[in-house]
Amino acid sequence: MSDDTTTTSPAVIALAWALVGIPLAYGLWQTLVKASALFTG
């Protein structure tokens, strides 16, 4: 299943990843803020 011959637009792939990546980044950021209390609290 190589991607050598893909005809899918890179923009579509980027959009799909952004759709899941943005909420995940939000969750990661919120968790990092919470986790920082371990070192500062």
Place this chain on the structure above:
Amino acid sequence: MSRLDKKAIVAGPGYSRWLIPPAALAVHLSIGQVYAFSVFKNSLVASFDTSLTAIGWVFSIAIVMLGLSAAVLGTWVERSGPRKAMLAAALCWGVGFMVGSAGIATGQLWLLYLGYGVIGGIGLGIGYISPVSTLIKWFPDRPGLATGMAIMGFGGGALIASPLSNKLMAVYDPDFVSTEPGAVASGSALASTFVTLGIVYTVFMLIGAALVRVPPGHGDDSTAEHSPGSNGALVRASQAIRTPQFWFLWVVLFCNVTAGIGILEQAAPMIQDFFRENGDSSVTAAAAGGFVGVLSLANMIGRFVWSSLSDRIGRKPTYVMYLGVGLVLYLLLALFGSSSTFVFVALAVVIISYYGGGFATVPAYLKDLFGTLEVGAIHGRLLTAWAAAGVAGPLIVNGILDTVGEPGNLVAADYRPALLTMVGVLAVGFVANLMIKPVSEDHFDDDAHAANEDRISNRKEALR
């Protein structure tokens, strides 16, 4: 032919396989909310005027239903294809929130059990396994990486749901301040939050269902070219559960999950207890909350990193690491964990990363043993180990700790019996992993095997 059928979602020429992980993540990020259920606990206890144990049952029912539905419906998921399964999961998960919301609004706890626990739990089981088989088929060269990405989403889902739920409750109940100790949201705010989450998750999962495709040639299982296991195995789910390899792997997963839950379940009080002298802990409540956050990150990252590594070093050595190194780390935690917070946190982080890795690597291990013929259905049956560990882990830890006192008022030495018990649990899993050998040819599906050989040779012939 329905637009949901497997035949209708065969990828056209040139469809990028890198669209499949986001489709899987859309589902797993949504259902991963279940691990953030604890954010509702205080508010639900107040709303229903009941005990923490009664509310705790909601989560337990959901996890048991996850295991049961994955086991019972695994073959249906395999045959129906990922789109139909994702749609079913989205509907169950969304309806589960709605029914749960109705239960909160009317003060009927049994509706919350039925909605979030039973209906939502079925959505969890279907959703969890829905993309796994498809990912392995799209990434036969890197199955650990592919399933690691999706199952990482299950860990990530909780990271999103926790702050999101707190914000929603604050929007619907302006008096609710999540950072205040013992803060509770009103029943109507809880019910509205459940409705909002139900809608958001259903839409998000449906986007995943719309995006997913099966690889070319996989529209019909009877004519698809399957990737055999390491010794050429192609085994059906009904036959797989008759092999010792399946049950050894069941024990491996059970032990790995049980040991991980041992720490996760008590993380916040545990770190405070480990550094308690003369009744006072040197670790503040805020720092203990931060420790829980650090473990959540380790759980999520471990799923991706270790599962991807397994593509390079092999599945069996990876589980030797999870269970063998994990065993040593657990021992070090029990004996030297209280020497410094750095040592304690470092050991716990690696242990929990192995816990997450164990979940993410197991589909690829199944593929190596049984081939891709019905790997999704076999994975579904194996997840009963998770449900069993979800009950056994807390029972073991709480049972041992109950004999010495209440977590939050203990000292490091009080945890030693529980931690050493987990060392023993990991040792059992370690031995079970060593016992796993390639599946005997007696269990191969002869018809599927012969037809697959023909298809492979025909393809190679055509390429010449």
